[in-house]
Amino acid sequence: MSLLSAQKLSKSYGAQDIFKDLSLDIPPQARIAIVGANGIGKTTLLRILVGEEEASSGKVQYAHHIKIGYLPQEASLHGEKTLWEECLSSINEILAIEQQLQHLEFQMASPAAPDNILTEYGALQEKYEKMGGYEYEITIRQTLRGLGFKESDYHRPIQQLSGGQRTRAFLASLLLAHPDLLVLDEPTNHLDIQAVEWLEGYLGQWQGAALIVSHDRYFLDRVVNQIWEMSATGLEVYRGNYTDYLHQRRERWQLRQQIFETKKERLEKELDYIRRNISGQNTLQAKGRLRRLSRYLEAVEKGGMELVVGKKWSEVANETGATSQMMNLDEATKRVHGLHSPLQHLPSLGLNLKPKARSGDLVLRTYDLKIGYSEERQPLFEVPDLILQRGECAALIGPNGAGKTTFLKTLLGFIPPWSGEIGLGASLDVAYFAQAHEDLLPENNLMQEIERVAEHLLPAEIRDLLARFQFSGDDVYKKVAVLSGGERGRLALAKLSLSKANLLLLDEPTNHLDIPSQEVLQEVLSEYSGTILLVSHDRYLIDALATQIWEVQPDEKSLRVFEGGYSAYRWQREAEANLSIPLPASPKFKQTPRKNVSSAEKRRRAHLEELENSISDLEKEIAILTRRLENPPNDPVQVQRLGKEYVYLQDQVNQLMNEWESLHNEKQPE
Numbered sequence: 001m002s003l004l005s006a007q008k009l010s011k012s013y014g015a016q017d018i019f020k021d022l023s024l025d026i027p028p029q030a031r032i033a034i035v036g037a038n039g040i041g042k043t044t045l046l047r048i049l050v051g052e053e054e055a056s057s058g059k060v061q062y063a064h065h066i067k068i069g070y071l072p073q074e075a076s077l078h079g080e081k082t083l084w085e086e087c088l089s090s091i092n093e094i095l096a097i098e099q100q101l102q103h104l105e106f107q108m109a110s111p112a113a114p115d116n117i118l119t120e121y122g123a124l125q126e127k128y129e130k131m132g133g134y135e136y137e138i139t140i141r142q143t144l145r146g147l148g149f150k151e152s153d154y155h156r157p158i159q160q161l162s163g164g165q166r167t168r169a170f171l172a173s174l175l176l177a178h179p180d181l182l183v184l185d186e187p188t189n190h191l192d193i194q195a196v197e198w199l200e201g202y203l204g205q206w207q208g209a210a211l212i213v214s215h216d217r218y219f220l221d222r223v224v225n226q227i228w229e230m231s232a233t234g235l236e237v238y239r240g241n242y243t244d245y246l247h248q249r250r251e252r253w254q255l256r257q258q259i260f261e262t263k264k265e266r267l268e269k270e271l272d273y274i275r276r277n278i279s280g281q282n283t284l285q286a287k288g289r290l291r292r293l294s295r296y297l298e299a300v301e302k303g304g305m306e307l308v309v310g311k312k313w314s315e316v317a318n319e320t321g322a323t324s325q326m327m328n329l330d331e332a333t334k335r336v337h338g339l340h341s342p343l344q345h346l347p348s349l350g351l352n353l354k355p356k357a358r359s360g361d362l363v364l365r366t367y368d369l370k371i372g373y374s375e376e377r378q379p380l381f382e383v384p385d386l387i388l389q390r391g392e393c394a395a396l397i398g399p400n401g402a403g404k405t406t407f408l409k410t411l412l413g414f415i416p417p418w419s420g421e422i423g424l425g426a427s428l429d430v431a432y433f434a435q436a437h438e439d440l441l442p443e444n445n446l447m448q449e450i451e452r453v454a455e456h457l458l459p460a461e462i463r464d465l466l467a468r469f470q471f472s473g474d475d476v477y478k479k480v481a482v483l484s485g486g487e488r489g490r491l492a493l494a495k496l497s498l499s500k501a502n503l504l505l506l507d508e509p510t511n512h513l514d515i516p517s518q519e520v521l522q523e524v525l526s527e528y529s530g531t532i533l534l535v536s537h538d539r540y541l542i543d544a545l546a547t548q549i550w551e552v553q554p555d556e557k558s559l560r561v562f563e564g565g566y567s568a569y570r571w572q573r574e575a576e577a578n579l580s581i582p583l584p585a586s587p588k589f590k591q592t593p594r595k596n597v598s599s600a601e602k603r604r605r606a607h608l609e610e611l612e613n614s615i616s617d618l619e620k621e622i623a624i625l626t627r628r629l630e631n632p633p634n635d636p637v638q639v640q641r642l643g644k645e646y647v648y649l650q651d652q653v654n655q656l657m658n659e660w661e662s663l664h665n666e667k668q669p670e
Contacts, residue, residue, distance in 0.1 A: 002027055003066055003181050003209055004049060009058035011044055018044055022058070022235050024228070026181065030209040033220045033242070036230035038486055038514040042213045043073065043185055045230070049211070050183050069179035073186045075170040077158050083169055084154045087140045090176040094136055097128045143172050146198035148191065164190035175202065182210045188219050192399045193537060215515055217242050218539035218566070242540075260341055263300075267293065267336045271329075278329060287326070294327040297335050355530045356500035360426035363503060363531045364388035364411070369420035371407050371559075379418040380406060381552055383559045390425075390502075393525075393532040395542040395566070398552030404535045405435060407552070407559075408505050411533070431501035435508040435535070437488045439495075442481035446471055446491060449480060454498050469494040485512035493521070502530035510538045542566040572624050604663060611660045618653045625649065 004026045011018040018041040026032065034042050047053035049060055050070040062068075077086055088095065104121045107113050132139060144154065147168045153161070161169060167190045174182065188196045200222045203210060214220055220227075220242040227238040227245040238245040270293055277286040327335070366386045372379035380403035388394055396404050409415045411422060412432060432439075440449060450462045457465070466476050469490045483491065489512045496504075504525075510518045522541055525532065536542055542549070543566040551560045551569070562569040625646050 001063060002061075003030075003063045004060065004068075006049065006060045007058055009045070009048060009055045009060070011041065011048065011053075012056045019230070019234070024235060026209055026211060028180075028209055029207060030211070030226065031203070031224040032210070032226045032228060033212045033214065033224040034228045034230055034235075035213075035220075035242075035245070035515050037516050040230050040232070042230055046070070046183055046185055046211070046213060047072075063180070066181065067177070067179040068181045068183060069174040069177055070183045071171055071174055071185060071187055073189065074167075076163060076166040077169045077173070078166075079158055082155045082157055083144070083149065083161070084140070086158060086169060086173055087144065087176055090173040091136055094128070094131050094133045097124060097131070098133060100124055101128060140172075140176060143175055143202075146195065146202065147172050148195040168195070171199075178208065180208055182206075182208060182212075184210065184212045184214070186214055187212065188214060188216045193397065193539070194399065196537075215510075215513070215518065216538070216540075217515065217518065218543065221540070257341060260339075264336070264339055267296070267339075271333055271336055274329060274332075290329065290332060291326040293332055293336075294325065297327070297332065297339075300339065301335070352497050353504070353524055353528045353530075354500065355429070355502035355528075357427055357429065357502060359390050359428050359502040359531065361390050362387070362425045363390050363392075363428065364425065364533075365423040367421040367423065369422060370418040371403055371410055372418035373406075374416060374418065376418075379557070381554065381557045381559055383407075383420070384561060386550070386561065388531060388533070390531050391529065392547045393534060393545045394548050394550055395546040396533065396535045396550045396552065397537075397542070399554060402552040402554045404552055405507055408432070408507055408533070408535060412505065428503050429499075429501045430503045430505065431496055431499035433492055433496055433504070433506045433509050435511065437492045440480045440488060440491065442479065444480050446476045446478060446480070449491060450494065450498075453495050465494060465497075486514070486517075489513055490517075504528070504530060504532045506532065507535045508537065509534075510536065510541055539566045568624075575620065575624055608660065608663055611656055611663070615653060615656050615660065618649055618656070622646065622649050622653065 002025050006022065006024050009022040009024075010020045012020075022045070034045065036042055044053065048055050050068055051060075052070070079086075081089070101121065101124055104117060104124065108117055108121065128134070141151075141154075145151075149165070149168070149172075153165070158166060158169060171187060187199065191199065196216065196219060200219060203223050210223070212220070212224060222241070224241055225239070227240070227242065229236045229238065229245070229249070238248045240248070270289060274286045274290050274293070277283065278290070280286075364386065365388075366383055368385070369383040370379035371381055371383060386394075396407060398404055406415060410417055412430065441452075444452070446466055447459065447462050450457065450465060454462070463476055466472075471487075471490070471494075478487075480488070480491070489509070493509070510521060513521065518538070518541070522544055525541075525545055532545065534542065534545065546565045548564070549562040549566065549569045551562065552558075553560055562572060625642060
């Protein structure tokens with residue numbers, strides 16, 4: 001039975017339809033994501049499903065006694081309780097049973113206790129255990145730690161926490177309540193990468209259902225198994241995670257285009273027959289075909305080509321409300337020619353990032369660099385000697401507040417290094433996309449902002465450029481101060497497109513962008529021929545673009561370099577921590593009893609141990625390399641290099657194994 005279902009939901013504000021006739025079903029243990037452009041109505045739909053807003057028409061049905069946990073985008077806890085007390089309030093039922101058990105224990109100590117008290121106590125104790133009563137304190141600590149809270153935060157009043165911390169506290173209370181259905185609107189907002197990965201692991205093991213709206217594509221890849229694409233025409237269901245959805249969507253679009261082209265060609269032939277015979281001997285047959293064509297066209301215009309394929313007219317008429325009124329020949333011809341392809345296209349951002357000139361092969365090099373502020377006694381972190389070549393993309397990652405933006409500004413020369421040197425290559429033209437878009441002047445309108453970087457453009461040309469970034473009409477006269485986060489991001493990208501730079505320093509470029517816009521930006525950056533230094537929490541973008549990852553590790557006050565994209569980085573990190581990647585088993589080496597051992601035997605055993613350690617180290621390297629080859633980079637040269645490295649390491653293992661076996665089988669000296 002479904003936890004929640006909805007039939008023909010519609011929502012409008014006045015004359016504006018937000019969505020219309022949506023039907024859906026959420027079964028137990030579902031993992032569903034809703035994706036779609038900003039403003040399509042995703043948050044409104046969630047609010048209707050959880051009962052916080054009413055639909056204009058349609059109905060929502062819930063399973064009996066369903067428990068729903070809802071995380072709004074701007075969720076925040078308030079009140080005088082501490083963080084720990086708020087978490088305890090999420091498990092009131094467990095605490096109530098705990099009190100009942102204590103009361104029964106008090107009664108059992110009395111000689112006058114009723115005979116059935118042991119039975120009652122045993123049943124209640126079993127329920128308490130199943131609900132996690134004996135480990136609820138451990139669970140609370142694990143949840144708070146996973147979401148980035150320190151133990152010193154546990155007993156702080158909620159009102160002393162920051163806005164982001166209050167949102168994380170709200171999420172913690174939802175998870176601890178163990179609802180049947182979690183409805184999460186942008187749950188990764190205010191979480192750093194470590195907290196997001198913890199949440200991914202939690203949801204992977206959780207037994208309830210989840211309905212999620214998120215712009216974090218990597219998160220969706222790891223958490224969901226069904227995608228609902230929301231558009232102006234309704235909800236379309238795709239099986240699998242986000243990457244599966246991309247493949248299936250492409251296949252569906254191609255199939256729809258094939259159907260459209262085939263059917264339109266058939267309609268053109270039908271029109272030609274009608275035109276040739278409408279006034280001749282076959283006029284009755286031609287008029288019959290025109291009547292059938294008229295019905296067909298009306299149905300296609302209302303429901304699309306796919307709706308009419310392989311169906312009887314009565315079925316089509318019921319689904320579309322089409323009539324059987326005959327058009328005249330001119331009207332039918334006009335409407336056949338006016339049929340548009342159903343092929344959907346990603347929204348165009350008009351982003352053209354072609355460098356005006358080629359840089360030198362060496363773009364960036366550092367020497368004994370330390371990042372920080374000169375007035376501070378210690379640097380934020382030390383940097384190993386880095387090399388960034390032309391055409392590479394280095395992704396800079398690390399916790400919030402670790403100093404990533406400070407690092408970028410140091411490279412740009414806005415902040416001097418704490419110590420060390422930075423060497424920039426020849427013929428560099430650098431463009432900087434700031435996370436906070438601080439280069440945008442609040443008092444300017446959009447036209448004036450573009451004029452600042454492109455004085456040569458005429459007003460009509462500026463309007464045309466802004467239109468390509470989805471600013472039309474009077475939008476171009478809006479003040480920067482009133483723009484939303486997404487609008488500010490698009491304006492900053494419009495300015496970036498005019499730079500013609502060959503080195504891009506991008507600080508959180510996908511912030512506030514909806515998923516379709518993220519896809520466009522990713523495609524444009526993947527085709528960019530210059531060099532990119534990227535600061536981002538968008539792991540999907542990093543995985544697609546990065547050739548190396550620079551991780552800031554604030555606890556160690558250092559920066560560490562990893563080759564490859566985000567998946568390779570994650571596998572290597574997990575392998576090192578021995579968390580989730582099973583390494584190939586090393587040979588089972590038999591130990592020889594240690595008595596009456598000669599010096600030659602000692603040397604033999606020492607050599608065996610040395611070989612065993614070398615084999616184990618090589619096998620770990622092979623395991624990491626295997627994972628990287630399972631998700632290879634886009635650069636064929638890099639793939640070839642990884643393949644050669646794999647063959648070389650495998651040959652080394654084989655040689656060492658042969659040597660080990662030969663040495664192990666030697667007759668041991670007496």
